[in-house]
Amino acid sequence: MAEADHGHRCGRTDETMTNFILRRLGQSIILLLIMSVLVFAGMYVISDPVAVMAGEDATEADRQALARSFGLDQPLPIQYLTFLGKIVQGDFGTSFVYGRPVLALIFERLPATLEVVFLAILVGLAVGIPLGIYSGLNRKKAPTKVISFGTTVGYSIPNFWQALLFILVFAVWLRVLPASGRGPTTEIFGVGWSVFNAEGLRYVILPAANLAVALICMQTRLARSGTQEVMYQDYMMFARAKGIARSRLIGRHLLRNILIPIVTITGLELGTLIAFSTVTETVFSWPGIGKLLLDSIYRSDRPVVVAYMILATLMFVLINLVADIIYAILDPRIRYS
Amino acid sequence: MMAPLLAIEDLSIAYQLGDGRDAEAISGFSLHLERGRIVGIVGQSGAGKSTIGKAILGLMGDNARITGGTIALDGTDITRFSEARFAAIRGKRIGYIYQNPMTALNPVLSIGEQLIEAIEANTTRRGGDARAYAVELLKSAEVTHAEERLAKYPHQLSGGLCQRIVFAIAIAAQPDLIIADEPTTALDVTVQKAVLATLKKLAREKQISIVLITHDMGVVAQMCDGVSVLWRGRLVEHGPTAQVIGAPRERYTRDLMAAIPTVDHKRARFDVLDSFEDTPGRRRGIAFLKSGIAAGRDGQSLLSIRNLSKTFDAQGGRGTSGGFRALDGVAFEVFAGETLGIVGESGSGKSTIGRAILGLVEPDAGASIAFQGRPIAEMRGRRDRVALSRSLQCIFQDPYSSLNPRMNAGTNITYGIVAQGLVSRAEAKVLAQDLLEVVGLPRAAAGKMPHAFSGGERQRIGIARALAFRPELIFCDEPTSALDVTVQAEILNLMKELQETLGLTLVFVSHDLAVVRQMCDRVIVMRAGRMVEEGNADEVLTAPRETYTRDLLAAMPRIAFEDA
Ligand SMILES: Nc1ncnc2c1ncn2[C@@H]1O[C@H](COP(=O)(O)OP(=O)(O)OP(=O)(O)O)[C@@H](O)[C@H]1O
Ligand SMILES: [Mg+2]
Numbered sequence: 001m002a003e004a005d006h007g008h009r010c011g012r013t014d015e016t017m018t019n020f021i022l023r024r025l026g027q028s029i030i031l032l033l034i035m036s037v038l039v040f041a042g043m044y045v046i047s048d049p050v051a052v053m054a055g056e057d058a059t060e061a062d063r064q065a066l067a068r069s070f071g072l073d074q075p076l077p078i079q080y081l082t083f084l085g086k087i088v089q090g091d092f093g094t095s096f097v098y099g100r101p102v103l104a105l106i107f108e109r110l111p112a113t114l115e116v117v118f119l120a121i122l123v124g125l126a127v128g129i130p131l132g133i134y135s136g137l138n139r140k141k142a143p144t145k146v147i148s149f150g151t152t153v154g155y156s157i158p159n160f161w162q163a164l165l166f167i168l169v170f171a172v173w174l175r176v177l178p179a180s181g182r183g184p185t186t187e188i189f190g191v192g193w194s195v196f197n198a199e200g201l202r203y204v205i206l207p208a209a210n211l212a213v214a215l216i217c218m219q220t221r222l223a224r225s226g227t228q229e230v231m232y233q234d235y236m237m238f239a240r241a242k243g244i245a246r247s248r249l250i251g252r253h254l255l256r257n258i259l260i261p262i263v264t265i266t267g268l269e270l271g272t273l274i275a276f277s278t279v280t281e282t283v284f285s286w287p288g289i290g291k292l293l294l295d296s297i298y299r300s301d302r303p304v305v306v307a308y309m310i311l312a313t314l315m316f317v318l319i320n321l322v323a324d325i326i327y328a329i330l331d332p333r334i335r336y337s
Numbered sequence: 338m339m340a341p342l343l344a345i346e347d348l349s350i351a352y353q354l355g356d357g358r359d360a361e362a363i364s365g366f367s368l369h370l371e372r373g374r375i376v377g378i379v380g381q382s383g384a385g386k387s388t389i390g391k392a393i394l395g396l397m398g399d400n401a402r403i404t405g406g407t408i409a410l411d412g413t414d415i416t417r418f419s420e421a422r423f424a425a426i427r428g429k430r431i432g433y434i435y436q437n438p439m440t441a442l443n444p445v446l447s448i449g450e451q452l453i454e455a456i457e458a459n460t461t462r463r464g465g466d467a468r469a470y471a472v473e474l475l476k477s478a479e480v481t482h483a484e485e486r487l488a489k490y491p492h493q494l495s496g497g498l499c500q501r502i503v504f505a506i507a508i509a510a511q512p513d514l515i516i517a518d519e520p521t522t523a524l525d526v527t528v529q530k531a532v533l534a535t536l537k538k539l540a541r542e543k544q545i546s547i548v549l550i551t552h553d554m555g556v557v558a559q560m561c562d563g564v565s566v567l568w569r570g571r572l573v574e575h576g577p578t579a580q581v582i583g584a585p586r587e588r589y590t591r592d593l594m595a596a597i598p599t600v601d602h603k604r605a606r607f608d609v610l611d612s613f614e615d616t617p618g619r620r621r622g623i624a625f626l627k628s629g630i631a632a633g634r635d636g637q638s639l640l641s642i643r644n645l646s647k648t649f650d651a652q653g654g655r656g657t658s659g660g661f662r663a664l665d666g667v668a669f670e671v672f673a674g675e676t677l678g679i680v681g682e683s684g685s686g687k688s689t690i691g692r693a694i695l696g697l698v699e700p701d702a703g704a705s706i707a708f709q710g711r712p713i714a715e716m717r718g719r720r721d722r723v724a725l726s727r728s729l730q731c732i733f734q735d736p737y738s739s740l741n742p743r744m745n746a747g748t749n750i751t752y753g754i755v756a757q758g759l760v761s762r763a764e765a766k767v768l769a770q771d772l773l774e775v776v777g778l779p780r781a782a783a784g785k786m787p788h789a790f791s792g793g794e795r796q797r798i799g800i801a802r803a804l805a806f807r808p809e810l811i812f813c814d815e816p817t818s819a820l821d822v823t824v825q826a827e828i829l830n831l832m833k834e835l836q837e838t839l840g841l842t843l844v845f846v847s848h849d850l851a852v853v854r855q856m857c858d859r860v861i862v863m864r865a866g867r868m869v870e871e872g873n874a875d876e877v878l879t880a881p882r883e884t885y886t887r888d889l890l891a892a893m894p895r896i897a898f899e900d901a
Contacts, residue, residue: 229742232788234440241394241435242455242506243428252454256445332490333444 124215132223382793449487747783
């Protein structure tokens with residue numbers, strides 16, 4: 001009996017993984033170049049760093065000397081090319097304001113952002129997925145109504161407003177958590193983290209919670225719509241007919257299927273949070289990179305802003321790539337086609 | 338005397354519809370089944386066969402309610418069982434084999450995991466012991482390379498293999514009873530016969546009783562000791578298979594038997610009984626179809642395929658290099674206004690041809706597929722793509738996975754044509770209802786979600802959606818495999834009519850050679866990726882030149898009796 005085992009039911013033309021990655025990298029380089037031009041030009045149009053650095057009572061000669069020392073007297077295309085050449089060698093320039101290498105500045109602030117963001121994502125997944133599955137499975141029950149009301153409210157209250165509410169309730173009224181700043185850090189692999197000690201953790205809670213609200217709402221919705229879709233699939237009924245435990249039915253058969261969109265979207269969200277948690281970091285005076293970005297824009301610190309945007313683009317590209325790879329791992333239909 | 342294993346008395350079941358009304362799906366159904374016996378439930382698409390099967394396992398949806406009667410398993414009424422008590426008998430005392438093996442298995446979990454979890458849930462075997470038993474089960478379900486299959490995923494296996502794996506899962510705990518819901522609908526005729534033989538062997542060896550749900554009288558004749566005939570939720574006749582098939586007492590059963598097409602002679606139309614109601618909506622729907630399908634330039638070549646080969650990379654290929662040749666130098670023409678049949682056993686490449694035409698798989702270099710003289714590979718722009726999808730549609734064998742589960746039936750039918758601007762959103766609503774009537778479903782069905790339809794009803798929604806484009810050519814991949822003869826006859830007659838009056842062109846893949854005989858002008862016989870025979874349908878199917886074609890014809894289940 002010729003029952004060939006070549007299902008190939010998915011509608012994808014074949015492409016090897018390496019090909020795919022190479023093609024994506026090619027696209028990324030073009031994207032990065034465009035980004036660098038845009039940011040560079042944009043910063044030039046918006047403000048004049050010499051004016052900001054030199055201050056009110058500088059003479060014309062002072063300004064010219066200042067411009068020369070930073071290479072700002074050259075024509076714009078030359079400035080751009082010099083800048084690009086340095087970037088390729090890993091030199092992102094020196095901050096006008098801090099007078100230190102931009103890269104060092106960013107990496108110094110990065111751990112603070114990372115710990116808040118990852119904590120928020122973990123909380124988002126840990127709370128959102130169960131809530132979403134519950135409301136997907138029990139559409140008519142009262143808690144589902146409460147959950148869906150909650151997600152709507154969570155979405156519609158602006159982020160900074162939530163942050164202020166948190167401060168008001170937990171820091172001002174209840175006085176259980178600090179309202180701003182970063183607490184003591186513990187050194188791990190030469191980097192200071194505050195989540196790894198009890199006192200530091202108290203400082204992380206409010207900013208992380210602030211970011212987590214939107215994440216919880218998003219994960220809940222994704223998990224709920226995924227559950228409603230997967231629940232009615234034939235294989236779910238067949239799995240029930242096999243007599244397996246409900247925990248397995250949900251924890252394995254359902255979860256593995258709804259995880260696919262959740263991973264993809266969470267991946268994208270991760271990038272946005274790392275690069276642009278500016279509101280939260282500002283409200284809680286959290287010394288992360290988002291706050292650095294805002295301060296730098298404010299002070300026309302062009303090298304910092306430009307480097308920041310380019311690194312952020314790079315990060316998005318990488319996160320996308322990783323999300324696609326995880327996607328392929330989760331979905332064998334893609335992995336084997 | 339011992340109580341029968343399964344005794345259903347006067348069972349009634351209703352589904353609550355979206356608007357709160359109850360629709361009675363089963364009324365006053367009874368059935369008795371002794372140990373070790375096989376009983377068939379036959380009937381029209383949507384008659385309520387699957388509903389009965391699901392009721393025995395407590396698997397009906399939230400909106401289903403048993404409104405009367407009892408289902409006794411070994412004397413215990415299970416209709417009032419809680420989910421927990423049902424869980425205790427599912428898999429252990431009652432196994433389930435599902436209508437469509439391709440969708441019964443979870444696409445993202447490996448075969449091994451899905452089989453082993455059933456073993457661990459229902460037997461005392463664990464770990465390595467369970468694994469060894471899994472291999473043993475696969476072997477007894479006649480799965481080749483049992484050991485290697487454990488690491489595979491469902492989409493890597495053919496429908497026949499998936500169904501054997503489903504068998505292995507169903508018999509894992511040696512249940513007393515198996516509910517087999519259309520176990521072979523989705524399979525080709527050659528595989529179908531072997532798969533049924535396996536099921537029968539397992540039942541005999543392990544003394545398992547089977548409730549076999551089917552719309553195929555041939556399957557009943559081959560498998561069942563007794564048969565119950567169901568019509569719109571009511572039992573019309575039951576008795577020993579030989580009597581019901583050989584000397585049916587009720588008119589419906591007689592008509593049902595008479596409507597079965599045969600491969601031996603060709604009729605102008607399929608025999609229709611219980612025909613679809615001729616409503617204004619249905620007439621409007623048919624008029625819509627007729628007004629748009631471009632009149633064919635009869636005899637002109639519409640689709641031309643040259644040198645089509647497809648090699649799939651060897652998958653997870655330990656040791657084996659090279660790849661698998663699914664198609665090898667296939668070449669044929671489809672002329673406007675004709676019906677071309679493609680037949681051949683499972684894995685012979687029939688569906689791959691369709692996927693290549695639709696651009697879902699990339700053919701090997703050197704192939705050329707041209708539609709109306711233009712190579713499809715060149716039609717890449719958005720304009721071209723839209724034009725192509727408008728004139729070239731397909732109807733899939735597996736209707737459920739091609740419907741969007743989040744949209745109701747009406748939206749499923751029309752979203753494609755609305756998106757392409759062929760009809761306005763306002764017209765779409767009425768059109769969807771008209772088209773539902775064209776395929777024999779009530780207008781109200783437009784508001785139901787896909788999961789609330791029976792297998793055959795889902796397939797008809799897929800047909801309505803393809804017709805809505807009013808295409809010039811439809812590639813039909815087993816379009817009526819889930820339909821009983823009566824509904825199938827209506828649908829195929831409709832297609833024939835559209836073809837005769839408008840010159841609609843059909844490429845028709847089917848395992849049912851009788852249907853191919855009725856429908857097709859020419860046929861192609863495929864074997865292992867190659868075309869072995871091509872010619873006039875009448876000639877090929879009555880006087881085949883190749884032994885392979887003769888074997889295919891011989892494998893057709895016919896209404897003949899095996900000695901019991
Ligand atoms: N969840 C549901 N909600 C509402 N109606 C339903 C639901 N499930 C099935 N039905 C309806 O009940 C009727 C019987 O369906 P059932 O699936 O039992 O038919 P069937 O005999 O198995 O048909 P087929 O041969 O096409 O599979 C159909 O008209 C169907 O539309
Ligand atoms: Mg059914």
